[in-house]
Amino acid sequence: MRGLRRLWERSESLIRYLIQRIILAVVTLLVVATATFFLMHAVPGDPLRQEKAVSDVVRANLEAKYGLNKPLAEQYTTYMANMFLRGDFGISFKQVDRPVNRIIAEHFLPSAILGVTALFGALVFGVILGVFSGLARGGWPDFVAMAVAVLGVSIPSFCLAYFLQQVFALELGILPVGGWGSFAETVLPAMSLGMIVMASLARLMRSSMLDVVQQDYVKTAKAKGLSRLEIVLRHQLRNALLPVMVYFGPLFATIMTGSFVIESIFGIPGLGQFFVSAVNELDYTVIMGLTVFYAGFTIVIILVNDLLLAVIDPRIRLAA
């Protein structure tokens, strides 16, 4: 009976917490969308002007088609209403007559698959490297692991991408140069994308491990006579992972939404390319759609991350 009541109390506070977070999320999205809308319109340049100049009537028709002939305030209210009430981001200026919703839906998946592959690899290898170098502090495994980590952080991803293409695709011929559609084709881009993450994770993991080694509970575990493996896995690793988790959440959102450089080198139809091209082309609707989508995605990921952290670390209390 008491257990049930405690559970109810806990879930009640959880629900209250979630509601508060959701309200906060909506407000954040509104602010982000509003700021983007007005900043975007303040950027110099004419979204409808193309290489070849058009007649005044054609120009007027184009303006009417995209609603640019209306006052900015009206454009804003129409756009916000369509976006928040109907979930409609409008049609792209550049990809004539293609709905922005479809662009996001079609191109998010490749970015997400690539992102998950890259993060999974980075997490596994980063943690392993970090743990080994933390345990063997000052020894050669530490030296090698940290050399890899420093290289990983300092080599720009496009250099790494060309290097991987040259070695694994052209010299050894074991992986495709580029393209998208099979698992083999995700390996090189995932490595190029994940290297920097892996390197930072390894460094973070190492310092975190060194930190944990000096904690009292590790000494206690040793005194209890637990085996080395047990100490590392059950006591050190679990606690050392916490700072890594904090770092991981926001990173997840960034990596999942694509990388312009990696996508253009490997020919991946992801979302990353549009973050750059839409701004260059002043493709208003795509800029808005991507910003709001990215913001929403980040908010969700951070919330999930916070919840997970609370589950893993009992010291964390959820409070709005």
Place this chain on the structure above:
Amino acid sequence: MRQLGTVVRQTFRCGLVWACIVPLSRAARADEAKGVDVGRKAISINFYDEPKTLDAQKADDTIAGMVLGHSFEGLTRLDPGNRPIPGQAVSWEMKGKTEYVFKLRQNAVWSDGKPVTAQDFVTAWRRAVDPKTASQYAFIMYAVKNGEAINAGKLPIDQLGVKALDDHTLDVTLERPTAYFLKLTAFATYYPVRADILKQWGTAYATDADKMVYNGPFVIGSWKHNAALDLVKNEKYWNKAQIHLNEIDMPYLIRDKNSEFNMFKDGKFAMTWALTKELLPEAQLSKMQIRKYNDGSVWYFQMNTKHKITGNKNFRKAFQLAMNREEFVKQVQGLPGTRPAFGLIPEYMPGVQKRYSEEYPLTFKDAQIAKAKEYLAKAKKELGLKRFPPLDMLITDTDDNRRDAEYFQRYYKEKLGLDLQVDVQTFKVRLERSDKGDFDLVYSGWSPDYLDVMSFADLFASWNKNNNTGWSSPIYDAKIKQAMSSTNPKERLDLISAAEKILVEEAPIVPFYQRFRVYTQDPRLVGVIRRAVGADPDFYYARLTPTLGKK
């Protein structure tokens, strides 16, 4: 190393690839992608950019021109020498100077089996000039009677000078005699469209491969936006016996030129779209077949004649005469073929009998520094200046533009002591500021829309909206107007050449180069036509030959 490679490959295939199957449909196909498949008569090339639209009346980029040029056909099409030959029209006759009657082929059908009728052309052409369509390329239809007035909203669309006399006879009345009209009818804006298909799909028309019908030598088998596009031989095309290739697959969209070249080296692509100056030495070392072609564009500075300094003719002459085009082309561009430009009209344009450049040569001495200094001294005196203030040189934020601008900055400082400030802007901002005249000189270029001198010549007429110089000349305007209505080839080109000489004399623009592209191609693939206008590359005449062996 090879053994190690095999071992690793095996391990990889067995252990990883097939164990961790990612649920993606193209898995098997992507492994197969092959640049050249002689047996299947298929090639793969880079889908180097997503077309903005595949609606022929609205299309305006080169990739759309390539895809549409293979999947549609106009009344005429261009042969390898860029001369118009019968396409969907089997024959035509001229009545007087401004009327054409086209006879359509009885066996010309759409990909769904319905016949191509004269009405399909009427529908398409009216749609192109309809202000509601808001096509960037409406201007190319101004050759047809009332085209411009309709596009400006002054006349209803049914006033366009095109009529279907019956299903297979199309009567076209021109606005004025147009010597190059049969070249225009090969252009995408002039391709036919079916009214029922337009009605069925509304604004979604041509946004996907299954939302359109085709009448060209190929059809679009699949189109994954920003990812891949596949052209498959059209079994209903009237001339399908002449089409050798069964498939032109564009399985990957790779914008990065280094990666495109790597894909070519790996045998995934049958050709590259273009090589950079940096990739050229490697291609040469590997003994690849390196080809070049003129992409048709001419590059120049537009001088703002409304501004104090650049408005001074002597200053512009000094700038024009001092320029060292040979040095620029050889050292800065460094791609074989690229040619200096002295005037506006590119060398390859057809003349009366030979090429325009042979019949109306236009060159003056490059890099005349001493003479330029004289002009500069005159300009200084006229403007009452002790020294010239820095000038705003507006450019687009591309690597090429930056490199070229930096060269000119250094060059003019060294030779004439001029300060050019490089003003880098995004494409859209560059265009907007060009329109507003917010620059002293702007790095600009032009690619022809049809293979005739007029595609360049009218650019700097006072009524042309692409003329950002603020310069106008009644004599220049008059000559262009006269040339527009002339049907005598010699008289026309005399007028154009005279107009071009005015442009050189007054120097509102200072041209400097004609661009060539360099690319590699699998030697088994032959007969590919590279063009400055229309479908480029053009695979209509392309064949695969096994005899040459692997590259």
